[in-house]
Amino acid sequence: MNLPLNLKRKTEDYQKSDAAHHIHAFLDQKALNAEGARVMVRGEGLYLWDSEGKRYLDGMSGLWCTQLGYGRRDLTAAAAAQMDQLAYYNMFFHTTHPAVIELSELLFSLLPGHYSHVIYTNSGSEANEVLIRTVRRYWQVVGQPQKKIMIGRWNGYHGSTLAASALGGMKFMHEMGGLIPDVAHIDEPYWYAHGGELSPAEFGRRCALQLEDKILELGAENVAGFIAEPFQGAGGMIFPPESYWPEIQRICRQYDVLLCADEVIGGFGRTGEWFAHEYFGFEPDTLSIAKGLTSGYIPMGGLVLSKRMADALVEHGGVFAHGLTYSGHPVAAAVALGNLKALRDEGVVCQVKDDTGPYLQQILREVFGNHPLIGEIQGTGLLAALQFAEDKSTRKRFDNENDLAWQCRTFGFEEGVIIRSTLGRMIMAPALVATRVELDELVEKTRVAVDRTARIAGKL
């Protein structure tokens, strides 16, 4: 290996230097500095190794992105070969290049037929920034320039840049200077927490009807689009009740509001379908994509447009004043192309749908179905959430559920498994290449972490 860095440094040395220079994501930096960051040095398949040589089964695919797992030599070779061939060029000033052309051909062969165009970005946040501009531009082009307002959902997550965090519904992010005008929110369809006495179906319908109420309140003539994740990811891996998406689709069509699916987490096979909206059975006008597009090997995202939108923009829109230096970067495009080919040709997505996905769901239900700490198991494909409950019969949650979930995550690290905690829910989303044996290990190590958490919660 010709890495231009020294991998022989001591952990404390790394940590000291890290603390001196980095502001980390979503953490109290001072507390982290006192503790020292965990230093990950290597990945292979589903496994990671830290600077102490400890091995972890990564149950979260990095940050929901390494569909093919770590260490795929075909992807590194694709990047190196493309760097040799054409390390950089852009899509400004009448130019394009083969890598991005072939990537888009493949992407649209995997997507349902009513999508035709894509605007590439470097991340999911950027995809959603571009979304706002593109949706507003679309309404200008079709003669309704007053349609500007985007409606999102409380607790939804669409990224960390200014407009993306405003579209999202994390209030603590808004409070840190993250709001823009012409954005509104409705409630999340989180039945376990907010459903009360309602059946899931009735609750799902009522949550969807909030969209209709909000559109009527703001005036349909002012509302440009509704954005949501098909299932809520960072906000707790929450599946809406089955009644939800059909009603949302009806409302968007009735009021001519664009339906924008954020597929950054759900896309590229996570549910066993190529895209999560296909699993839930609705037809968005736009798809925000990133993460699994390149299996996280290199940054790349994009905004996929329906033919209806693309036709308007291309045929009648003239110049769209938008462009990023790295849109459709050739090296990222070559890696994405190799990644999508592998996901398709190695049957990875089919395997999640027909074999490993159902298997994970089955063993989770066997192990946690009657667990004293777990009130609900949600998920499909290689995606699952375990909901902590203080009282399962009334769906009462712990007052300190956040702390318990964080503790469970820490126990997981100690046991050698990485699972994600959010507000009283433990999430897993392993790489799509996970074998049954690796899924057994994931669930068994998670069980130990959950049992240890149950003990401190007085449930075991």
Ligand code: PXG
């Ligand atoms: N949309 C969705 C649905 C996401 O989950 C983004 C957009 C933003 O993508 P970028 O590439 O700009 O980060 C995301 C990102 C977590 C976690 O812990 C989730 C994300 C990012 C970091 C952590 O669940 N999602």
